[in-house]
Amino acid sequence: MKKxxxxxxxxxxxRYSGAILVSVILSAVYVVLTxxxxxxxxxxxxxxxxxxxxxxxxxxxxxxxLRFELVRFAACFAAAAVVxxxxxxxxNSVTYRVxxxxxxxAFGHLQExxxxxxxxxxxxxxxxxxxxxxDQFADGILMALQQLFTGAATxxxxxxxxxxxxxxxxxxxxVLTPVSMFIAKYIASHTYDMSLKxxxxxxxxxAFINEMITDQSVVRAFSHEKAQxxxxxxxxxxLTERSVKAIxxxxxxxxxxxxxxxLIYAVIxxxxxxxxxxxGGAVFTVGMLTAVLSYVTQYTKPFNEITGVFTELQxxxxxxxxxxxVIDEEPQTPxxxxxxxxxxxxxxxxxxxxxxxxxxxxxxxxxxxVKRGQRIAVVGPTGCGKTTLINLLMRFYDTDAGSxxxxxxxxxxxxxxxxxxxxxxxxxxxxxxxxTIRDNIIMGKPDxxxxxxxxxxxxxxxxxxxxxLPNTYDxxxxxxxxxxxxxQKQLLxxxxxxxxxxxxxxxxxATSSIDTxxxxxxxxxxxxxxxxxxxxxxxxxLSTIMNADVILVMRDxxxxxxxxxxxxxxxNGFYAKLYHSQI
Numbered sequence: 001m002k003k004x005x006x007x008x009x010x011x012x013x014x015r016y017s018g019a020i021l022v023s024v025i026l027s028a029v030y031v032v033l034t035x036x037x038x039x040x041x042x043x044x045x046x047x048x049x050x051x052x053x054x055x056x057x058x059x060x061x062x063x064x065x066l067r068f069e070l071v072r073f074a075a076c077f078a079a080a081a082v083v084x085x086x087x088x089x090x091x092n093s094v095t096y097r098v099x100x101x102x103x104x105x106a107f108g109h110l111q112e113x114x115x116x117x118x119x120x121x122x123x124x125x126x127x128x129x130x131x132x133x134x135d136q137f138a139d140g141i142l143m144a145l146q147q148l149f150t151g152a153a154t155x156x157x158x159x160x161x162x163x164x165x166x167x168x169x170x171x172x173x174x175v176l177t178p179v180s181m182f183i184a185k186y187i188a189s190h191t192y193d194m195s196l197k198x199x200x201x202x203x204x205x206x207a208f209i210n211e212m213i214t215d216q217s218v219v220r221a222f223s224h225e226k227a228q229x230x231x232x233x234x235x236x237x238x239l240t241e242r243s244v245k246a247i248x249x250x251x252x253x254x255x256x257x258x259x260x261x262x263l264i265y266a267v268i269x270x271x272x273x274x275x276x277x278x279x280g281g282a283v284f285t286v287g288m289l290t291a292v293l294s295y296v297t298q299y300t301k302p303f304n305e306i307t308g309v310f311t312e313l314q315x316x317x318x319x320x321x322x323x324x325x326v327i328d329e330e331p332q333t334p335x336x337x338x339x340x341x342x343x344x345x346x347x348x349x350x351x352x353x354x355x356x357x358x359x360x361x362x363x364x365x366x367x368x369x370v371k372r373g374q375r376i377a378v379v380g381p382t383g384c385g386k387t388t389l390i391n392l393l394m395r396f397y398d399t400d401a402g403s404x405x406x407x408x409x410x411x412x413x414x415x416x417x418x419x420x421x422x423x424x425x426x427x428x429x430x431x432x433x434x435x436t437i438r439d440n441i442i443m444g445k446p447d448x449x450x451x452x453x454x455x456x457x458x459x460x461x462x463x464x465x466x467x468x469l470p471n472t473y474d475x476x477x478x479x480x481x482x483x484x485x486x487x488q489k490q491l492l493x494x495x496x497x498x499x500x501x502x503x504x505x506x507x508x509x510a511t512s513s514i515d516t517x518x519x520x521x522x523x524x525x526x527x528x529x530x531x532x533x534x535x536x537x538x539x540x541x542l543s544t545i546m547n548a549d550v551i552l553v554m555r556d557x558x559x560x561x562x563x564x565x566x567x568x569x570x571x572n573g574f575y576a577k578l579y580h581s582q583i
Contacts, residue, residue, distance in 0.1 A: 008324055009141065009317070012101055016094045023090045024149050026083050031153040033080040035161050037073060038294030044069040045290055091145035099138040106130050106323050112331040115396040116356065124207025129326055132206065133199055133319040140316020144309050151302030151309070158299035162292060169268055169292045173299060177264070194246035196318035201239040203322070208235055261300035268296050333398055338414040343407045343422050345372040345503045345534030347393070352402035354392060355557075362388060362557040366402070370550070375530055377537045377545035379578065380554035386538045389554070390506055393536065395419055406504075424497040428509035430489040437466055438473040440492055445500040456499040459525045462491040487515065494522065498529060505535040519544070542579050551575065 013020060047066050107130055110118075118126075162170035212228055273289070349368040355361050363385050370376055378386045391397050392404060395416050404411050411419050424444075432440050441456065442448045453473065457463040465488055469475040477484060484492075497505070507526070523544060539545045546565045553561035553568065553575045561568055561575050568575040 009137075009320055012098045013094070013141070015101065016097060019090055019094050020145070023087055023094070023145060026087045026090070027149040028153050028157075030080055030083045030087060030150060031157045033076045033083065034154070035157045035295070035298065036076050037080075038290070038298070039161065040069050040073045040076065041294070042290050044073070087150070088146070091142060094145060095138055095142040098141055099134060102137065102320075102323055102327075103130055103134050106134070106326045109327050109329070109331065113329055114332040115391070117329060119356075122207035122211070124210035125203040126326070127210065128199075128203035128206035129322045132202055133322045136195075136199070136319035137316050137323060140313045140319075144313060144316075147302075147309050154298055154302045158295045162295045162299065169271070169296075172268060172271065173264060173296060177300075177303070194242065194248075196321065198239070198242045198246045199319050199322055201235065201242050205232075205235045205239055208232060261303060264300055265293065265296050269293060333412075335415040335417075336413045338409070338418075340406060340409060340411075340414040340418040340422060343503050346370065346407050347504070347534060348405045348408075349392075350403050350405070352392065352399050352404060354388065354397065354400045356388075356397075358400075363392075364557055366557075366559060368552070368559065370534055372534055373532050374550060375535045375537065375548045377539060377548035377551045378554060379539060379542060379545065379551060379575070384554040385557045386554055387508060388557075390425075390508055390536065390538060393506065394423060394425065422502050423504045423506060424500070424502040425506045426490075426494050426497050426508065430486070430493050432477060432484075432489055432492060434476075434478055436471075436474050436476050437469065437492065440477070441473075441495050441499055443496055448499055452499060456495050459528075460491055460495045460498050460522055461525070462488070462495045465491070491522075498525065501529055501533065503533055505530060505533055506538075507535065508538040509540065553578075 044066060047069065110126070110130075159170060159174070162173065208231070212232070347368075347370040349366050352363060352366040352368075353361075354363045366389070368376075378389060380386055388397075392399055395404075395411055398412065406419070406422070438450075438453060441453050445452075450473070454463060457466055457473075466472055466475075527547075537545050537548060545551060549564065550562060551565060551568055552559050553573075555574060561571065561573050563571070569579065
């Protein structure tokens with residue numbers, strides 16, 4: 001998986017191969033400039049040394065020679081600084097473009113996955129993957145771009161310059177180099193596993209925090225703060241333990257590699273000092289030794305950096321793995337080519353069977369035939385399959401067996417968008433996004449005029465509370481409605497459908513959070529809205545569906561009774577028991 005993850009990262013990087021090529025070329029230029037600096041410094045030192053020990057040279061313009069070397073040194077230093085800045089800009093651009101692409105692919109693919117995938121994964125864990133894991137992924141990419149190319153070029157260039165300065169010193173360095181390579185391999189092999197566990201635990205913690213903040217009122221209502229704090233401490237302690245282990249292995253990189261590199265430096269320094277004596281003066285000059293030691297430092301330093309890069313890349317690959325798990329997840333069944341135009345609203349369920357867990361049956365052999373304009377109420381105890389029936393109509397899930405048709409067209413033969421364009425839905429669970437009141441109402445009809453928005457709000461009796469807000473329809477609300485009450489949020493969701501009423505309506509406990517008086521007014525608006533439209537009404541309060549044309553009574557995934565209110569009461573069956581228990 002590590003190699004596969006790194007290959008996937010390489011695919012994303014290949015999209016910006018031109019910019020990376022520029023970075024590589026500039027890295028080579030930067031390395032050449034930095035490698036020239038020790039050589040120039042060594043020549044300057046030799047000029048001073050010759051001046052001090054060679055009287056004949058003291059009157060031959062040595063000052064001009066020294067000045068020339070100093071100007072060369074300053075020019076190379078300034079050019080290297082400019083090139084390094086350009087490299088940094090290019091690498092940052094590539095990194096954050098790759099991060100943009102990965103996040104876009106992960107979030108975009110999330111929109112194409114079955115609802116079942118969302119149901120099986122906590123929102124906090126998915127958020128952690130697209131935010132925290134993506135950031136860690138980008139950190140590794142940026143570090144690799146900044147140090148890998150420059151480091152590799154520096155190693156090669158420094159060795160060539162070392163060979164030019166002194167062959168024996170270069171060969172000695174080459175013999176001692178594998179020590180650093182062994183350290184890099186050992187550390188990298190342990191970092192990946194630790195980083196993966198760290199990312200997984202961080203996702204678990206994010207999911208827990210998200211859940212607790214969302215449901216804080218419930219936690220406090222049951223005085224469960226202490227228990228939740230204990231659970232948080234358990235996750236937090238585990239994250240700390242795994243983070244420490246991950247950081248421990250990654251932090252070994254620098255000191256151990258530095259030790260190996262300092263060992264190489266010491267050996268070369270001692271050997272060079274010996275050869276700088278009278279016995280070996282012909283082999284080594286002071287300037288030559290200075291240059292060689294500078295090249296040793298430049299040669300060994302990238303091994304520290306490259307070891308750190310590979311260590312960081314292991315953590316990056318672990319984070320990328322969690323991102324790629326989302327991207328690689330099998331998407332929902334592809335859309336067919338057909339498009340469902342405007343429909344009349346005739347709906348048929350033909351021998352439909354479905355279950356979320358294939359080992360536990362839910363809906364079995366459901367037969368239902370709905371004519372245009374009929375109002376179908378669906379009632380039954382919790383878990384009987386009411387909402388599942390709605391999920392199948394909306395094609396959030398596909399049937400395991402049987403078919404669902406709209407005006408004779410199998411809904412699997414048309415695109416999901418064209419199907420859902422013909423269905424308006426109001427759920428018990430409201431959903432409002434950050435933005436103005438108007439933005440949330442016009443979601444289904446972006447080009448709606450102010451007059452249309454106000455008319456829809458008046459029809460649902462939302463206008464009365466909206467006009468009391470600080471900026472009325474331009475009032476900005478926060479995530480999930482901000483400080484609005486549950487009833488007010490539900491009124492806005494109903495208004496959203498009222499603004500652009502489609503030929504098919506689905507009301508799933510649409511008035512559950514609204515007071516009885518307002519519910520009566522809204523039901524009058526719904527009665528007007530539902531005229532001539534096929535409507536499915538899911539409700540627990542039977543008083544709200546007594547006027548339905550057909551009432552489906554569900555139990556254990558089957559339709560056990562069917563008829564209007566009066567007919568079902570005469571049957572004196574399960575519906576009658578439900579009704580008499582409420583009224």
